[in-house]
Amino acid sequence: MRGALDRAAEATAGQVVAWRHHLHRNPELSNREEKTAALVAGHLRSLGLDEVRTGIAGHGVVGVLRGGRPGARTVALRADIDALPVKDLCGADFASETVDADYPGGPFPVSHACGHDCHTAMLMGAASVLAGVRERLPGTVLFVFQPAEEGPPVDEDGGARAMLAAGACADPVPSMVFGLHVTPYPKGYVGYRIGNQYAASTLVRIVVTGHQTHGSTPWQGIDPMPAAGGILTGIGQIYRQVSAFDPVTVSIGHVEDVGRFNIIGQTVTLWGTVRCAVESDMAEVQRRLAVLAEHTAAAYGATAAVDFLQPVPPVHNSAAWVAAGLPTLRRVVGEERVVETGGTLGYDDVSEFVNRFGGLYVMLGVQDATLDAAGRPVPVPGGRGLVTNHNPRFYADDDTLVTGVRLHAHMAYAHLTGALTVGSAEVA
Ligand SMILES: [Zn+2]
Numbered sequence: 001m002r003g004a005l006d007r008a009a010e011a012t013a014g015q016v017v018a019w020r021h022h023l024h025r026n027p028e029l030s031n032r033e034e035k036t037a038a039l040v041a042g043h044l045r046s047l048g049l050d051e052v053r054t055g056i057a058g059h060g061v062v063g064v065l066r067g068g069r070p071g072a073r074t075v076a077l078r079a080d081i082d083a084l085p086v087k088d089l090c091g092a093d094f095a096s097e098t099v100d101a102d103y104p105g106g107p108f109p110v111s112h113a114c115g116h117d118c119h120t121a122m123l124m125g126a127a128s129v130l131a132g133v134r135e136r137l138p139g140t141v142l143f144v145f146q147p148a149e150e151g152p153p154v155d156e157d158g159g160a161r162a163m164l165a166a167g168a169c170a171d172p173v174p175s176m177v178f179g180l181h182v183t184p185y186p187k188g189y190v191g192y193r194i195g196n197q198y199a200a201s202t203l204v205r206i207v208v209t210g211h212q213t214h215g216s217t218p219w220q221g222i223d224p225m226p227a228a229g230g231i232l233t234g235i236g237q238i239y240r241q242v243s244a245f246d247p248v249t250v251s252i253g254h255v256e257d258v259g260r261f262n263i264i265g266q267t268v269t270l271w272g273t274v275r276c277a278v279e280s281d282m283a284e285v286q287r288r289l290a291v292l293a294e295h296t297a298a299a300y301g302a303t304a305a306v307d308f309l310q311p312v313p314p315v316h317n318s319a320a321w322v323a324a325g326l327p328t329l330r331r332v333v334g335e336e337r338v339v340e341t342g343g344t345l346g347y348d349d350v351s352e353f354v355n356r357f358g359g360l361y362v363m364l365g366v367q368d369a370t371l372d373a374a375g376r377p378v379p380v381p382g383g384r385g386l387v388t389n390h391n392p393r394f395y396a397d398d399d400t401l402v403t404g405v406r407l408h409a410h411m412a413y414a415h416l417t418g419a420l421t422v423g424s425a426e427v428a
Pocket residue numbers: 114150389390
């Protein structure tokens with residue numbers, strides 16, 4: 001059966017690459033993944049799955065494949081499908097030139113700078129492979145295509161939690177979830193971490209309010225700009241107020257003002273993200289950030305309103321699930337290519353699925369890299385270098401896509417047959 005899965009995965013290669021190029025050229029922002037979802041649903045229907053559910057929490061799609069043999073287990077394979085407001089400078093001939101003119105805060109150039117085009121195409125390929133052997137599958141496979149992983153517009157709901165609330169995994173309930181994320185790591189390598197693979201995250205919005213006046217007479221109003229500057233500078237001290245052994249970042253990536261060169265505006269809004277490797281630090285970092293913003297603003301005669309939005313829990317890979325999954329991961333990519341990695345302060349709301357149902361989330365290397373003596377990825381001479389996700393030059397090599405298809409298919413099969421599972425008491 002394992003050989004059959006590999007042969008079927010190889011047979012999907014051309015189609016998976018073609019899907020990936022199409023998706024890459026036609027990226028859609030979070031909660032706007034209409035055409036992407038239509039492509040996915042059309043493919044799942046063409047495979048004759050038992051059910052193809054669409055429109056879940058926006059543009060979520062869930063395919064249900066019931067195996068032909070009796071089995072009590074259900075595996076959920078998850079891929080995120082949304083793109084980012086980032087210009088595409090990846091250099092490929094299938095680079096995106098898409099602009100979303102209507103998105104809140106836009107217009108934005110749109111690209112798959114996080115590689116979700118790869119995730120979507122790989123899971124579509126895995127659906128082909130598993131549907132092809134359905135008579136030999138003991139149990140059920142859910143193909144979960146999730147929108148809005150990168151965070152919907154702030155006044156909209158969406159993403160993994162919204163999918164669960166809409167019953168995406170209610171019938172049948174998964175006994176394991178598996179997913180992967182493409183990453184700047186040597187091609188074909190799988191990185192895993194016991195514990196938190198990805199960090200806890202929240203979006204932070206700080207609205208600093210002053211009093212609008214003429215740019216030539218700041219004393220007649222209250223300028224919120226220096227207060228915002230004071231907050232930005234002060235954030236650097238928060239790191240020193242939590243244990244240096246617990247990684248934390250607070251990044252303000254977007255500043256929005258309503259002034260003009262000769263107008264001191266009423267407000268400055270800071271948009272950022274808070275990440276904590278240890279979830280229990282989040283409340284304390286939020287409290288300190290709010291105190292900093294409110295009191296700094298007060299020092300300038302302004303006020304600050306601080307909101308924390310879109311909380312995402314860390315992705316937790318339990319020791320028991322890692323131990324259960326390692327033999328399959330090693331068999332699929334080769335023993336030497338499965339490596340333990342450090343934690344990351346990236347987030348992924350796949351945590352809503354993995355932490356709830358159990359399972360594993362791993363990283364798949366897709367770049368021209370090798371590992372140095374300390375196990376860190378370094379560029380290969382003559383290659384395209386190491387480029388992080390969300391960078392406009394982020395790239396993923398097409399040759400790695402079949403590996404993702406094989407990982408999905410083998411992890412699913414191993415779970416359904418009982419070779420990859422943990423007792424329920426060990427899951428937490
Ligand atoms: Zn991302």
